C-alpha cells in the first residue's frame with residue numbers, strides 16, 4: 094500500500110470519501126462506541142498487512158472484523174446458538190463473538206492470524222454504521238493506536254499516534270463507552286470470556302443464565318492479550334488512596350475530592366469507563382508518574398480494572 098504522508102481529517106459529511114478510501118485499500122480510523130478503530134478492508138491482504146504495519150502490531154495478534162449486521166456476520170462464521178442469542182441481545186454493541194470460520198469466507202488470512210476462528214462485532218456508533226453501510230463489506234478494525242499504547246477515544250488521540258501513517262480519520266467526537274468490546278469465545282454452546290469490556294459479565298449472564306467463566310483452562314487460543322498494554326509512558330500505580338508528592342492522582346468517587354483528575358466524581362462506573370483512556374492520555378502528557386484510586390470490580394468496573402492492570406504491568 095502507498096504511504097499516507099498527509100492524514101485527512103474527515104467529518105460526518107465525508108462518509109462517502111472514507112468508504113472510497115477503504116475500497117482503494119487505504120486505512121481509515123473510524124469512531125465506534127468503544128474506541129476509535131483502524132479500519133481496512135478485511136478481504137484485502139494488502140489492507141490488512143497495512144493495519145499491522147501502521148500499528149506495529151505483532152502478526153500473531155488477530156483482528157476483530159466489523160460488519161453491519163448479524164446476517165453479514167453469518168457469511169463469515171458458523172455461530173453457535175448461544176452466540177446468536179447474544180448477538181440478538183447486544184448487537185449492535187460492545188460485544189465481540191469468536192466463532193469458527195465459514196467455508197469460502199473470503200477474509201484475508203492475516204485477519205485471523207491463521208486461526209480457524211474469527212472475531213466478529215457489529216458496532217453501534219452511527220458513523221461506524223454509516224461507513225460500513227456505504228462500504229458494503231467487512232472491515233478489520235483494531236484500536237487506532239500504536240500497539241501496546243493507550244487506546245484512542247478521540248480523533249485527536251488517533252492523530253497523535255498515527256498521523257502520517259494512515260489515510261484518514263473520521264471524527265465522530267469522543268467515544269461514549271470508552272473501553273474496548275467484551276470478547277467471548279465458545280466451547281460448543283458454552284460461552285468463555287476471553288476479554289472483559291463494554292458489555293458486563295452480569296449483562297451476559299442475564300441472557301445465557303449461568304455466568305460466563307473467565308477460564309484459565311480454556312482450549313480457545315486468544316493470542317494478543319498482552320499483560321503490558323494500554324501503557325502510558327509514565328509509571329502507573331493502582332489502588333492508591335494516598336498519592337505521593339510527585340504523582341498525578343486520578344480519583345474515583347466522592348472520597349477522592351483532593352485528586353487533580355477524577356474518572357467520576359460521583360462514582361459512576363459508566364462515566365469512568367468513558368473517561369478512562371482520555372484521562373490516561375492527559376495524565377501521561379504531564380510527564381508525572383500516575384496514581385489511580387481503587388475502582389469497584391462490578392459491571393463495567395471489571396473492564397476498567399483489566400485495562401488499569403495492563404497499564405500498570407511491568408513492560409518488556
Ligand code: AMP
Nearest residue numbers: 155208210211212235236314315316317
Ligand atoms: P483488539 O486488539 O481490540 O482489536 O482485539 C483483538 C483481540 O481479539 C485479540 O487480541 C485476540 O485476543 C482476540 N481475538 C481476535 N480474533 C480472535 C480469534 N479468532 N480467536 C480468539 N481470540 C481472538
Ligand code: MG
Nearest residue numbers: 235236237244
Ligand atoms: Mg487495541
